[in-house]
Amino acid sequence: MDGVTYIFDGSFDGLMCCCYESMLKKEIPAAVADENEPQLSMFFGRYIASEADKAAKMARGIGRRFSPEALGMLKVAYLAGCSAVYTAAVNFVRLGFEHGPAAMDMLSDDSVNTIFCTCRRVMNEAHHYKGFLRFAKYDGGVLIAEIEPKSFVLPLIANHFADRFNTENFMIYDEVHGAALLHEAYGDARIVYAAEISLPDKTEDEKNYENLWRVFYNTIGIEGRRNAKLLNSSLPKRFRPRMTEFAK
């Protein structure tokens, strides 16, 4: 029936199963929510179990009937991790099954718009982190960085850093989502879950290079063109605590 709330485990497979459920029962859910989210209306809520084969079947169907591009966008939008996006995703998939690839052009439809905008937002954040993330070199030559993203961007930045720093041992720790990207020199990257980490002290050499970067940063701005407003709109304040040149 329409108006029901789907509750799932928060995984992408789970989301696919919600889409499957909606198509199967021919109903439009009022909301789709992650069971781990605190604000949950338990009224008219139905739990959707996450089944791998169902999820795979759904994903294949989206790729074939709707479009492979749509599946790609769903995987990215999913990383935003909020109920509004999950709900839009189910409706987006319904639209895709109804109209086929043409649904990708229906940019004035609310669900399509939400998925497109969320996808863009998540990709933008990932792109920001490619630039704003800062490594510090610790004893043994390991590079470690910490980030606090709104969306779960590790899967989106993994390839970039693994490719660029393939000769290095590095770790990127996502504080918000409790996950870390680990990469061994000349090896592969993988994502593991860790509630928290403790870092060793920084070496003198490291502090030296951090200082040199601050020297460069403080020198390169042209005094006569100081523009705090432009700086604030280009470099959102939430990225700064982890950036060497702004951290104390």
Place this chain on the structure above:
Amino acid sequence: MDIAEKLTVLSDAAKYDAACTSSGVDRAGAKGKIGNAAAAGICHSFASDGRCISLLKILMSNACMYDCGYCINRRSNDIKRATFTPHEIAGLTMEFYRRNYIEGLFLSSAVVGSPDRTMELMIDTLSLLRGEYGFMGYIHAKVIPGADDALIERLAALADRVSVNIELPSQESLALIAPDKKKDAILRPMGSIRNGIAIGAYEKTHYRHAKPFAPAGQSTQMIIGATPENDMQILRLTEGLYGKYRLKRVFYSAYMPVNSDSRLPALNVPPPLLREHRLYQADWLLRFYGFRADEILDDKNPWFNELLDPKCNWAINHPEFFPVEVNRADREALLRVPGIGPKSADRILLARRSGPVNEYGLKKLGVVMKRAKYFILCGGRRPEGAVFREKEVLPVLSGRKEIERFSYPRYEQFSMFRTTAEDTVKALTGEF
């Protein structure tokens, strides 16, 4: 001098070079080497002046034998001089790169001894980086005017982007202010780089191990407001440069008075930031919106409108072109509408395929309806509230906040007609 001091001196000396992008070439990493390049460019930070920082921007040396009037490093100035060794630069680049502070290196230099000698120092540095250090990140190298073709070729094989600075917008100004830099010494290398890039691109598609030649193209830079050329002359020059030398970018740098010199504006003259901004806006119109330079400015109107950006200015002065029907117009026509850019134009064309677009749809597509509504029709209808009244429209189009940001006096009386050339000259270029 220790590294920190050298870095202070030589990044301070390099900061007026506006070019800052790290875009233009996609290069995957190579196993065993560090680094890759992203075609879109990545901004690693932003400076206090709001400009993007993506490269380690330094001079090899600031001990210059030339005496260009506008330059802080000119021979006749009494300032601290320093020179990096190739190993110092390579080491710094690698350590900064490793920490994800930068996309790569931007290396320029003062003229040390001779143009060729300077080029050789730079080539040594880049060879070290690419070879011994195995660096695969982005490198932008400045070619010294007057350098030998063979040296240019060697530099371009190591760098991703190369540039030669035009410095000033006319031959006369160049001869007056920077007589050490001859016009031919600047243009000849630009021509030879253009040819090298064309050959390099051709060879890359035909031979597996073709030698690279500046795969991210060529750019240039000129100083705005140091000399009396008007906006039209500068824009025409820009159009010519893009056409003749197939540049990727032309950069404009608002003149920051650093020297007391009778040939140049006084030290207390504020830099023409609004003018620089308008030039970049016009540059975008040339490259992405299909405008010609003579459509934006001509002999009768050689200065930018201070209150309106060039696109809105064109729209206001060509009422015969509007309103544009968004459901039928082609891409070129859509791009002429204030509030519609290349991305929203493409989205409109896409959305049109599945049905007519109305004004609510347009807003979702990213069109700036606040501006566009005065210039369009949606299915034959004017959008809500789109009655063209001068008093209401001009404040909306003029981007007052933008003007205030550049702190020019506000004009109480908005007028449909362009501000007089005199007013604009006084406001934008300072007294001569």
